[in-house]
Amino acid sequence: MNPASANIEEAILSAILAGRINPGTRLGEQKLADLFGVSRTRVREAMMRLETRGVVQVSARRGWFVVEPSAEEAREAFQTRRVIETGLLQTVREVPPAVLESLREHVAIERAAIETGDVSSRACLLGDFHIHLADALGNRLLTEIIRDLTARTTLISMLYQPTEKAEESSHDHEDIVAAMEAGDLARAARLMDEHIGKVEAGLDLTAKPDPLAGLRELLSPSTFAGNAPSVPHHHTPAPSFEKKD
Template identity: 55%
Template sequence: MTAQTKSSTQIAERITEAMLARKLAPGTRLGEQQLAELFGVSRTQIREALTRLVTRGIVTVSARRGWYVIEPTPEDARDAFEARRVLELGLLRHARPISDDAIRKLRQHVEREQASLEDEDVATRSFLLGDFHVCLCESFGNALLADTLRDLTTRTTLTAMQYQSSHHAKQSCAEHVGIVAALESGDLAQAEQLMHEHLCNVEAGLNRSVRSDPLSLLQKALAPLNDSATQIHQPLFPTSPQLKES
C-alpha cells in the first residue's frame, strides 16, 4: 500500500477483503507488530483499524490473548442469514427500477465470477461471490446498507470456512446470473424471489454440512498440535499482488 492508502479505514477494508477471499481463517491471530510491519504504519494505526473491525463484529479482542478473527457458531450464521434476508429482500421489494449502468456493472461482476470458476481461483471466486451482494446494494445507491451487508457477508463466509467443506460455487454464480437477468427485465418481484431462494440454498448447504459431521469441532480441537499451528499461523497475506487483485 502506498502512503496515501495507509489509513486505518483502508487497512480494515484490506483485512475484510482477505476474510471474504478466505485467506484469513476464523480464529487467526492478528498481531499488532506483524501488521504494522506489513503495512508500514504505526501500531497505533493498526489498533485503530482492528478496533473498527471489533465494532463491526468480525474481529474479537481480549487483554490477554490479543486480536483474533471471530469464530462464528452455527447460531451466529443463522442470525446473520436472517439479517441478510431482511436487508436484501427488503431492498429489492422497495427498490426503484435499476439503471442501465448498474445492470452493466452487475453483469461484469458475474462475468468475473464465471471467469474465476474456470480458472479455479478460489480466493477471487470466494471474494466475488460474497461481494456480489454488496455490489447489488451499491447499484441501488444505498451505501449504508452496502456497508452493513459487507459485514454480514463476511460473517457468513467465515462460518462457511469453519463448517462447510465446499460450497457449490457454480450454483451460486448461476443464481446470481438469474437475479441480474430479472433486474434487467425490470421484474423486481422475480429478483426478490430468486434472491430468497439463493440465500436459502446457501444456508441449507451450510446446515447440511454441520449436521453431517457433528464431531467436526471436537475433531478440530483434538488435531495434532503441528497441524493446528500450521492452520492458525498461516501468513496473513500470501502475496501482495493477490490482495490487490481482490
C-alpha cells in the same frame, strides 16, 4: 481519514472477503505494527474498529482473533442478509440499464473465474456480487452494511461449508439478474431469498467449528502416507484458538 490505520482496517477486511484469512486466525498487535511500520496504537485502533464491525474479537490479554461465528450467529447473519437483500429488491421501483449492464458483466466474470478454476478469486467474486448489488441499487450506507455482513458469511462458509457450490451460486446470480432485467423485482427478491436460503442450507451447522481444522489442513496433504482418517485418533490437548503464526 487516518491514512495508515484505515489501510490496516481495509487490508484485513478485504483479505477476509477474499478468503485469504481463516476464521480463528490470530492477529498480533506487534506483528501487524511491524508489518505496517507503525506503532501498536494504530493497530489497536484498526482492530477496535473491526471489532465493532463484527469481524474480529479480542480475548483479554491473549490477542485478537478473526471471529469464528457460532451456529446461532451464523443463522443471525443469514437472516439479516435475507432481510436486507430481499428488502432492497422489493423497495426498488425500477433498475437503470447501466446497473443491469454492470451486473451482467459481474456474473460473466464470475463464470469465467469458475471455468478457469481460479478458486482464490471466485469466493471473493461471489460475495462481491451482493456488494455490487447493494452499491448499484442502494447507497453507501447500505453497501457498507452488506459488506460487513458478507465478510461474516464468508467466514461462516469457511467454518461450516463442507462442499463449495460455486457454479450453483453463480447460476442463482444469473437468474436474479434475469428477473431484474425482466422488471420482475418481486421474483428477483424471491430468488434472492431462495439463493441465500440455499447457501445457508448448504452449511453443516450441527458440526461445531472445528478447532483442529488448521492442524488437519497442515497434516492432510500426506507427509505421512496412507492415513486419512476423518478424526485423528490420538488424544489431542485441545489447542482451542491459535491457528496461524
